[in-house]
Amino acid sequence: MSDKRAAAVLHHGQRVRLEDETGVIYVSEVAAVENKSMVLRLLDEAPEDAFPTGATAFIGIAGPGGLSRLKAIVDMREADDPSVIDLTPLGEFEILQRRREPRLPVSFSLPCKRYRSGGWADAKPLTAEDLSAGGLRALAKEKFNTGDVVELQLPLGSLTLTVNGLVVTSRPAPSPTGAAGAGAGAVATVHIAFTQVPAETRTAIARFVSEHAMSDA
Secondary structure, three states, X not given: OOOOOHXXXXXXXOEEEEEOOOOOEEEEEEEEEOOOOEEXXXXXXXXXXOOOOOOXXXXXXXXXXXXXXXXXXXXXXXXXXXXXXXXXEEEEEEEOOXXXXXXXXXXXXXXXXXXXXXXXXXXXXXXXXXXXXXXXXXXEOOOOOOOOEEEEEEEEOOEEEEEEEEEEEEEEOXXXXXXXXXXXXXXXXXXXXXXXXXXXXXXXXXXXXXXXXXXXX
């Protein structure tokens, strides 16, 4: 059986999902990791009262079997740099068994930005293929890597929401079988998990999925 402890799975600079006790997920980067300790740097902005000392947190990563999650305890959030969080990992990574969220087949363009070392940079728009309250699948016209951080403009009827996400899988796009369309020229199929989603945004996406699923039934 392969080693699924934090020190064996994670490495410096790796992008992960850091989930607080309320279920809010933040994109983070591994700054250091050992068997009994690890340090993450938040890439998403988190409230001052998030991740207090002694709180439970969950580190999520993508793998061949899907998303895996590791439980951890917050040792401290550094006062001079609140984006840095020290944690003690507990146990090993396990496949995340979550309630399956309703998904809606869609086809619309998604204006996209990618997070780089110098900040946000424009990317070619994605073409969404399906949508749920937790994330989406889309076709991309440029290469994406697992762990890439993106900002998307999500059109929901008359409403456009700005959402952040983490690329959890990126695979070669299927060969085209029909006429040119919104996804023509795609080189990758990406699965994106939404992160740092406010409750009202998640509710709006879930309502859109539910209403359109019912109208298509």
